[in-house]
Amino acid sequence: xxxxxxxxxxxxxxxxxxxxxxxxxxxxxxxxxxxxxxxxxxxxxxxxxxxxxxxxxxxxxxxxxxxxxxxxxxxxxxxxxxxxxxxxxxxxxxxxxxxxxxxxxxxxxxxxxxxxxxxxxxxxxxxxxxxxxxxxxxxxxxxxxxxxxxxxxxxxxxxxxxxxxxxxxxxxxxxxxxxxxxxxxxxxxxxxxxxxxxxxxxxxxxxxxxxxxxxxxxxxxxxxxxxxxxxxxxxxxxxxxxxxxxxxxxxxxxxxxxxxxxxxxxxxxxxxxxxxxxxxxxxxxxxxxxxxxxxxxxxxxxxxxxxxxxxxxxxxxxxxxxxxxxxxxxxxxxxxxxxxxxxxxxxxxxxxxxxxxxxxxxxxxxxxxxxxxxxxxxxxxxxxxxxxx
Amino acid sequence: xxxxxxxxxxxxxxxxxxxxxxxxxxxxxxxxxxxxxxxxxxxxxxxxxxxxxxxxxxxxxxxxxxxxxxxxxxxxxxxxxxxxxxxxxxxxxxxxxxxxxxxxxxxxxxxxxxxxxxxxxxxxxxxxxxxxxxxxxxxxxxxxxxxxxxxxxx
Amino acid sequence: xxxxxxxxxxxxxxxxxxxxxxxxxxxxxxxxxxxxxxxxxxxxxxxxxxxxxxxxxxxxxxxxxxxxxxxxxxxxxxxxxxxxxxxxxxxxxxxxxxxxxxxxxxxxxxxxxxxxxxxxxxxxxxxxxxxxxxxxxxxxxxxxxxxxxxxxxxxxxxxxxxxxxxxxxxxxxxxxxxxxxxxxxxxxxxxxxxxxxxxxxxxxxxxxxxxxxxxxxxxxxxxxxxxxxxxxxxxxxxxxxxxxxxxxxxxxxxxxxxxxxxxxxxxxxxxxxxxxxxxxxxxxxxxxxxxxxxxxxxxxxxxxxxxxxxx
Numbered sequence: 001x002x003x004x005x006x007x008x009x010x011x012x013x014x015x016x017x018x019x020x021x022x023x024x025x026x027x028x029x030x031x032x033x034x035x036x037x038x039x040x041x042x043x044x045x046x047x048x049x050x051x052x053x054x055x056x057x058x059x060x061x062x063x064x065x066x067x068x069x070x071x072x073x074x075x076x077x078x079x080x081x082x083x084x085x086x087x088x089x090x091x092x093x094x095x096x097x098x099x100x101x102x103x104x105x106x107x108x109x110x111x112x113x114x115x116x117x118x119x120x121x122x123x124x125x126x127x128x129x130x131x132x133x134x135x136x137x138x139x140x141x142x143x144x145x146x147x148x149x150x151x152x153x154x155x156x157x158x159x160x161x162x163x164x165x166x167x168x169x170x171x172x173x174x175x176x177x178x179x180x181x182x183x184x185x186x187x188x189x190x191x192x193x194x195x196x197x198x199x200x201x202x203x204x205x206x207x208x209x210x211x212x213x214x215x216x217x218x219x220x221x222x223x224x225x226x227x228x229x230x231x232x233x234x235x236x237x238x239x240x241x242x243x244x245x246x247x248x249x250x251x252x253x254x255x256x257x258x259x260x261x262x263x264x265x266x267x268x269x270x271x272x273x274x275x276x277x278x279x280x281x282x283x284x285x286x287x288x289x290x291x292x293x294x295x296x297x298x299x300x301x302x303x304x305x306x307x308x309x310x311x312x313x314x315x316x317x318x319x320x321x322x323x324x325x326x327x328x329x330x331x332x333x334x335x336x337x338x339x340x341x342x343x344x345x346x347x348x349x350x351x352x353x354x355x356x357x358x359x360x361x362x363x364x365x366x367x368x369x370x371x372x373x374x375x376x377x378x379x380x381x382x383x384x385x386x387x388x389x
Numbered sequence: 390x391x392x393x394x395x396x397x398x399x400x401x402x403x404x405x406x407x408x409x410x411x412x413x414x415x416x417x418x419x420x421x422x423x424x425x426x427x428x429x430x431x432x433x434x435x436x437x438x439x440x441x442x443x444x445x446x447x448x449x450x451x452x453x454x455x456x457x458x459x460x461x462x463x464x465x466x467x468x469x470x471x472x473x474x475x476x477x478x479x480x481x482x483x484x485x486x487x488x489x490x491x492x493x494x495x496x497x498x499x500x501x502x503x504x505x506x507x508x509x510x511x512x513x514x515x516x517x518x519x520x521x522x523x524x525x526x527x528x529x530x531x532x533x534x535x536x537x538x539x540x541x542x543x
Numbered sequence: 544x545x546x547x548x549x550x551x552x553x554x555x556x557x558x559x560x561x562x563x564x565x566x567x568x569x570x571x572x573x574x575x576x577x578x579x580x581x582x583x584x585x586x587x588x589x590x591x592x593x594x595x596x597x598x599x600x601x602x603x604x605x606x607x608x609x610x611x612x613x614x615x616x617x618x619x620x621x622x623x624x625x626x627x628x629x630x631x632x633x634x635x636x637x638x639x640x641x642x643x644x645x646x647x648x649x650x651x652x653x654x655x656x657x658x659x660x661x662x663x664x665x666x667x668x669x670x671x672x673x674x675x676x677x678x679x680x681x682x683x684x685x686x687x688x689x690x691x692x693x694x695x696x697x698x699x700x701x702x703x704x705x706x707x708x709x710x711x712x713x714x715x716x717x718x719x720x721x722x723x724x725x726x727x728x729x730x731x732x733x734x735x736x737x738x739x740x741x742x743x744x745x746x747x748x749x750x751x752x753x754x755x756x757x758x759x760x761x762x763x764x765x766x767x768x769x770x771x772x773x774x775x776x777x778x779x780x781x782x783x784x785x786x787x788x789x790x791x792x793x794x795x796x797x798x799x800x801x802x803x804x805x806x807x808x809x810x811x812x813x814x815x816x817x818x819x820x821x822x823x824x825x826x827x828x829x830x831x832x833x834x835x836x837x838x839x840x841x842x843x844x845x846x847x848x849x850x851x852x853x854x
Binding site: 002065068098 | 594602611612613621630632634657742743835
């Protein structure tokens with residue numbers, strides 16, 4: 001495990017309130033807004049930033065190819081651009097992982113990682129999401145993010161002998177948490193019945209079990225710790241699995257169905273961070289929940305409870321904001337999911353929590369350690385990060 | 390600018406948008422083993438690719454490489470027609486569609502398709518997971534995905 | 544301990560018939576063989592490729608590039624960025640053996656140049672900006688300033704094309720794939736220092752002269768005997784070469800303006816340099832990647848031959 005003093009740390013964070021549309025800002029406006037705030041939050045001057053990384057998932061909704069050429073003008077660190085990281089919805093965490101490597105290697109001192117999404121600049125996500133499919137083996141049946149998550153959900157139900165009602169549990173919890181989060185897009189609670197009665201997208205997934213379309217932006221400054229508010233990055237783990245379509249779905253090895261892909265990424269992160277008992281060593285988790293099934297698989301994959309138990313334990317009060325190990329105390333992606341910026345929002349939220357600056361969402365910090373996750377593509381790439389203060 | 394059409398539209402909230410589209414034409418090339426697979430469908434045959442070596446995976450639908458061992462794959466072997474349903478989902482609508490992932494006999498992978506012949510009221514039954522099924526071919530297969538579907542074996 | 548190249552391979556053709564998958568997998572196998580390792584020895588895969596060229600999102604194809612089960616990153620902005628990422632990951636101890644894979648079928652750009660959508664939609668595109676117009680603007684401004692002449696540009700393009708294709712007819716887009724294995728204690732080229740810098744699409748200072756950008760990026764690097772400069776246009780390459788006087792040999796592998804297949808193009812030059820180092824090729828020098836249509840993202844890599852090649 002890397003020595004504390006050699007670790008990269010999160011020095012500053014910023015995000016904007018997430019909404020369906022942010023028509024008064026262009027893409028560069030959003031980037032500049034969060035960039036400036038994050039640098040200020042880090043207690044730094046603009047010219048102290050010596051590296052810039054843009055996290056940007058597919059750009060079809062933006063209508064601009066390789067937006068770094070256009071979007072980074074005027075940003076702190078633009079003179080020292082280190083690249084665009086594109087790992088679909090995991091881009092933010094992958095970019096932070098890269099920034100941490102830069103800082104730990106000594107090649108850069110203070111890196112700004114930034115991302116923004118304008119979700120309504122494309123009429124629908126379909127064009128963007130269509131880029132995930134092999135045009136030859138996706139003709140068998142319409143496999144997309146929703147049907148793929150539905151296939152996972154059905155398998156989970158059959159494996160653990162549970163009903164579709166369990167998928168309401170993480171949603172009710174997260175939507176209630178979103179009420180206290182001024183950055184969340186959805187800030188009204190919902191009941192389990194409302195969730196289960198919402199239209200079926202692809203059985204068993206109901207509309208309210210999936211995240212909304214969201215515009216947003218976030219920025220993070222990474223460097224060596226410079227104050228008591230710095231949050232150390234103790235370890236990252238990444239695991240690239242295979243496509244769940246056509247030939248690549250392999251029962252028995254298929255980490256996609258049983259969540260062991262999350263476990264692989266988590267094990268790499270825990271190993272780097274020196275965590276042997278996550279249930280006892282972590283204060284909270286901010287996991288990627290664009291679909292309810294992801295929260296269940298992530299909680300279990302992170303080793304926070306035995307397989308098949310997550311929903312029951314949520315119903316029993318575990319993982320809620322006031323519990324011993326809250327999951328998505330800010331509401332997470334359930335309450336707003338900007339694709340490129342989402343993973344940076346996890347970092348911003350987790351940082352605020354660890355610092356004790358999370359306002360109405362604040363959870364109890366005993367160990368000063370947390371875990372964040374991201375999932376990219378059609379659930380291929382998994383990022384897990386361990387943060388500590 | 391070729392491939393783009395632009396027009397200005399006013400939004401109900403009074404915000405002006407420039408409507409444009411970005412069509413990037415693509416020519417996709419099919420994996421050569423997949424082309425053989427489509428040909429074989431015309432003969433009502435199901436072919437999978439067998440990766441080299443003793444423990445070579447049998448990949449369906451066939452692909453020219455095994456991503457686990459990263460070996461090139463050239464051998465084609467028959468699989469199915471029976472198999473087991475690994476998981477499923479149902480697309481709602483006036484005619485709901487049952488999408489299944491089936492592991493065919495002899496294959497190490499599961500693959501997507503439609504399950505037909507299940508009454509609407511029974512489409513969301515978990516007993517489908519693990520249920521045995523079989524490939525059923527259209528009378529005159531054309532060499533594409535519409536040539537076959539799955540049906541439960543009683 | 545610096546990172547360096549343990550093995551590399553590439554394929555470059557004017558137009559590759561059929562899909563890129565098999566070509567990419569082939570260069571990966573050859574690079575692994577060149578490094579005398581198995582894919583199982585790789586713990587991180589980094590890809591450099593454009594979504595628009597592929598038509599499919601590159602990160603969901605990570606398995607095609609050897610990424611299954613590995614730690615994975617996709618950095619489509621430039622080869623230089625990806626090389627820096629690989630070097631940093633190794634030096635930070637976050638990876639031991641990195642497989643860097645780049646590819647592109649840019650020959651299709653001759654039919655439809657998707658790079659037009661790289662320009663901002665509010666000012667440049669409505670003005671009719673395209674890669675061709677902006678590169679022409681850059682070239683003209685350099686000519687107007689007396690920094691290059693059109694004859695020199697054409698002559699450079701012919702020379703580069705001769706090196707790459709064996710014929711002097713200038714070429715632009717082509718198809719290619721490259722794979723490079725990076726480790727510490729590498730036997731091939733070691734990356735001593737990497738300088739970098741970037742400018743906005745239309746630089747705020749109004750300067751389009753790449754020599755200034757290259758001077759900045761190479762500020763802390765030693766004056767090399769050899770330089771390989773890679774840019775998307777011949778005028779860009781030609782002018783950038785002028786930024787480093789004193790180079791005794793340049794572009795032994797033709798740069799990339801005449802063999803451009805996407806952001807990964809300079810990786811081909813790097814692979815070629817690595818292969819040549821044991822065969823009388825330059826034992827040290829600078830590889831400069833000028834990424835973006837106007838070359839505004841500059842990465843300058845100072846390399847030298849690894850231990851096994853040291854004289």
